[in-house]
Amino acid sequence: MSSLHAYVTLVTNDDYAMAAVALVRSIMHSGSEAAIVVLHTAAVSDNALSQLDELGAELRSVAHLPTSDAFNQRHAKKNIHSKSPFLKGEKPKFHTPLDNFIKLRLWEMTEFDRVIFLDADTIVVRNIDKLFAYPEFSAAPNVYETLADFHRLNSGVFVAKPSRATYENMLMQLDQPDAYWRRTDQSFLEYFYPDWHGLPVFYNMLQYVWFNLPELWDWKSVHIIHYQYEKPWQKDHAKSDQLRILIDLWDSYYSGRNISNIDELPNPIDNNH
Ligand code: UDP
Ligand code: MN
Numbered sequence: 001m002s003s004l005h006a007y008v009t010l011v012t013n014d015d016y017a018m019a020a021v022a023l024v025r026s027i028m029h030s031g032s033e034a035a036i037v038v039l040h041t042a043a044v045s046d047n048a049l050s051q052l053d054e055l056g057a058e059l060r061s062v063a064h065l066p067t068s069d070a071f072n073q074r075h076a077k078k079n080i081h082s083k084s085p086f087l088k089g090e091k092p093k094f095h096t097p098l099d100n101f102i103k104l105r106l107w108e109m110t111e112f113d114r115v116i117f118l119d120a121d122t123i124v125v126r127n128i129d130k131l132f133a134y135p136e137f138s139a140a141p142n143v144y145e146t147l148a149d150f151h152r153l154n155s156g157v158f159v160a161k162p163s164r165a166t167y168e169n170m171l172m173q174l175d176q177p178d179a180y181w182r183r184t185d186q187s188f189l190e191y192f193y194p195d196w197h198g199l200p201v202f203y204n205m206l207q208y209v210w211f212n213l214p215e216l217w218d219w220k221s222v223h224i225i226h227y228q229y230e231k232p233w234q235k236d237h238a239k240s241d242q243l244r245i246l247i248d249l250w251d252s253y254y255s256g257r258n259i260s261n262i263d264e265l266p267n268p269i270d271n272n273h
Helices: 014-029 046-055 069-074 077-083 097-108 129-133 164-174 184-192 244-255
Strands: 005-011 035-040 058-061 114-118 122-124 138-141 153-160 224-226
Touching (some): 005 014, 005 097, 014 035, 014 046, 014 122, 014 244, 035 046, 035 097, 097 114, 097 153, 097 164, 097 184, 114 129, 122 244, 153 224, 164 184, 224 244
Parallel strands (some): 005 035, 005 114, 035 058
Antiparallel strands (some): 114 153, 122 224
16 A cells, blocks of 8 residues: 555535445445545535545545636536437436536645546445556546447546646646537546546446446456446436346445445346346
8 A cells, every 4th residue: 555545536415425435435345545535515514524534534625626607607517418418328416517527626636646536426346456556547438338439438437647737737728718528527538638548448337338238247357336327326216127236236335234245246148137
C-alpha cells in the first residue's frame, strides 16, 4: 500500500451517498488498504455522510465546477434529455447530468500520485490495487450492447494522475463557447484523452452485459460491476427481474451481511432467466 494512492468517488445527493456505502465496503472487502476518498457536495445529508465516515472513508466537501451560466444551462437535465435522449435505458430521477462534471475535481488532489476513480454506482468484487501502477489515462470500454463499442470509453472507472496544470487545462477546454458534451464528463474525457489506455472490459462490467452480451460475462475475471442506467437500490425498476442476481450481490455489499461469494454465482449463459 502506498499513501500516495487513493480510491475516489463522488456523491451529490443521498441516493448516491447510499450507493457509496456499498462501494466503500466492497473496496475494503477486496483487501485494499489504500485511502478511500468520497467527494461530496453540500446537498448530501449529515446522516448519509456519517455512514461513510464510520466505514472509514475520508469525506471531502467540493463545489460544482466554476463553469459559466451558459455552460450550465446547456447541460441542464431538461436540455440534455431533450437534445440527446437516453434511448438504451432509463436514468433515475435523482441523476443530475451537470453534477457528473464534478469528477474532474480529482485532478486537484495533488497529494496523491495516482487515483482510481469509481462511480458511486460501482462495486469492486476482486482486488484492483494493481491499477495504481497503470498510466494516466486508463479506462475500460463502454461495452453493454454490442462488441462494436470496444473503441468507446466509459468514464465510470478510470486511473488518473492529479495535477493542477491538467485540472486548469481541463477547465479551459471544457467550457469553450458553445461546447456541448452530450454524455457530460464521459464525452469530455474521451476528447481530452484521445489516446486513452484501454483496461480489460472486466474492470468495468456494465450491468447490461448480463443480458445483452451474456457470453462476455465470466465471474472468474470480473473485477468491477457498474450499475449504469437503472440503479440497484431503486425499488422495482424496469430491469430488476432480469438483473436479480446482480442486484442481490449489490444488496449484500450494501448491508455488509453475508457478502455473496462471486465464485459461487452462475454465469448468465449457464442460467435460464
Ligand atoms: N453523480 C452524483 N449525482 C448525480 C449524478 C452523478 O453523485 O446527480 C455521480 C455518481 O458518482 C455517479 C456518477 O456521478 O455514479 C455518474 O452518474 P451515473 O453513475 O448515474 O451515470 P451512469 O453510470 O448511469 O451513466
Ligand atoms: Mn455510473
